[in-house]
Amino acid sequence: MEETHGQLLLVVHRKAGLWLPAGHVEPGEDPWAAVVRESRKELGIEAGASPVAGERPFFLTVTRTWG
Template identity: 55%
Template sequence: MSERIVVVGAALLDAGRLLAARRSAPPDLAGRWELPGGKVEPGETPERALVRELREELGVETRTLTRVPGEWPLKEPYVLHVWTARLHPASPAPEPLQDHDELRWLAPAELWTVPWLDQDVPAVRAVAALVGHGA
């Protein structure tokens, strides 16, 4: 069995809303929505990777809060771990800088109004349950 590579996803929360990011690349994922994030690099903690990825992808400064229970398989050998996170008070507003063409803050009632990537659906359900958004 090959070694698993952890991909960290952010359940970025603000005023009870969850940030969703629409993929612009690669073509087979374009137009679908995901929790922003990316791969943990060797020697990097998942929390540091998440802060770095959100800075690179969205131009924001964040702090990680808690890990969402569970892990979700992606394309081999990747596995998704999700953390809740918040913007730093002095952070600029998120912008789609890499791999995304639109961002949307979703209130609890709007959570399922976007077509999430199949592999993100169970993670979004877990986030919703954790923060009391229901599924």
Template identity: 55%
Template sequence: MADLDVVAWVRVVDGRLLAVRSRGRDLLYLPGGKREPGEDDWAALSREVREELGVELDRASFRELGVVRAPAHDQPDYTHARMACFTASCHGAVAASGEVDAYFYLDASDRQLLAPAARSALDLALAHGLLH
């Protein structure tokens, strides 16, 4: 089986990581998702974040944080998720929309609430000194 190839927004505010709950899911994820045909990382992530949280990412601040690979959660066609993680500032107020029911700001002690790839992204953010 191939990896599920996704992009994710690593947004840290006051030392806490932004995570979202998608409709019908038991664990939390990072904002982002799958690329549509022809999309590069920037196009896919900015579209997904706009759909899920109603904010516009700032292109000038868009940076790759790293890539993580972890068991795919709730994805029967895939054994692992390969998640390219990016940081960027944003314009607008974060609000749950589309397939996202709610959003939360988590600290490292909340890792059990996250899907496996999001846990790996939390570890990546910790390694870069973004979280407390």
């Protein structure tokens, strides 16, 4: 079993003024698929599901921005 460290990468979203996970969900994309895709693309790592939430995120925000 792979060792985990309970870490999460967050970045400052300048337009939203919030600390958010890097990347975004494409229109019509499953949120977990977005996590896997963005983790691979942005961090070069394979995402692993949380023992608490599994592959079903339990918190999702939508922030409208301009530009």
